[in-house]
Amino acid sequence: MQKTNEKNHEYRFGDNGPKYLIRGPGCDMGVVILQPGQSFPNHRHNTACEIFYTLSGEVCLYLEGTPHILQTGDVLQCEPGEAHYLINNGDKPWKGVFIKSPHLENDSHPADPPAW
Numbered sequence: 341m342q343k344t345n346e347k348n349h350e351y352r353f354g355d356n357g358p359k360y361l362i363r364g365p366g367c368d369m370g371v372v373i374l375q376p377g378q379s380f381p382n383h384r385h386n387t388a389c390e391i392f393y394t395l396s397g398e399v400c401l402y403l404e405g406t407p408h409i410l411q412t413g414d415v416l417q418c419e420p421g422e423a424h425y426l427i428n429n430g431d432k433p434w435k436g437v438f439i440k441s442p443h444l445e446n447d448s449h450p451a452d453p454p455a456w
Contacts, residue, residue, distance in 0.1 A: 342362050344361055344362065346359065346361060346371060349361055349370075351373060355373070355375070356373045356374060356375050356378055356433075357372065357373070357374075357380070358370055358371075358372045358380075358438065359371050359372065359373075363443065364443035365443060366441065366442060366443055367439055367440060367441035367442065367443050368388075368438075368439070368440040368441075368443050369437070369438070369439045369440075370437070370438055371395070371435060371436065371437055371438070372426075372435070372436050372437075372438055373433055373434065373435050374399060374426060374427070374428040374433065374434045375428065375433050376428055376429075376430055376431050376432065376433065377428065377429075378427070378428055379425065379426060379427035379428070380425065380426040380427075381425065381450065382402070382423050382424070382425035382450070382451040382452065382453055383423065383424065383425075383448050383449060383450055383451050384420075384421055384422060384423045384424070384448075384449055384451045385418075385420055385421075385440065385444075385447045385448055385449070386420060386421065386447055386449065387420050387442065387444055387447050388420060388440040388441055388442060388443075388444055388447050389417055389418060389419050389420055389440070389441060390417070390418045390424070390438060390439070390440045391415065391416070391417045391418075391438065391439045391440075392410060392415065392416050392417075392418075392426075392436050392437070392438055393414070393415045393436055393437040393438075393439075394410045394411055394412050394413065394414045394415075394434070394435075394436045395412065395435045395436055395437060396412055396432075396433070396434070396435045397412070397428070397430060397432045397433055397434035397435060398410065398411050398412075398428075398429075398430045398432075398434060399426050399427065399428050399430075399434040399436065400426070400427050400428075400429055401416055401424060401425070401426050402423075402424065402425040402426075402427075403416070403418060403422055403423075403424050404422055404423055404424075405423075410434075410436070423451035423452070425451075425453075
């Protein structure tokens with residue numbers, strides 16, 4: 341069993357980026373914030389699938405180069421090997437939950453920038 345609170349963890353880039361709340365043994369889970377105009381690099385996971393759930397705001401998630409707008413309450417699952425890139429084109433911060441399963445160290449790999 342693991343129990344924690346978001347306030348006990350830090351965002352990767354100060355006030356934005358991913359914030360891992362649980363890392364293994366079965367999955368990774370956390371929250372991510374993208375401020376207006378910010379993006380998260382195109383990447384893929386060789387083995388893990390990754391699920392995004394939007395808590396607030398709006399983000400464009402490019403999945404294999406196809407844009408998907410995620411709004412509050414939307415869920416999107418990226419399968420292993422699918423390149424995904426997020427960008428906040430709005431005027432408000434976007435906050436979402438991410439879950440990656442299974443938990444694997446070093447399973448995130450850069451992907452070519454999406455062509456749009």
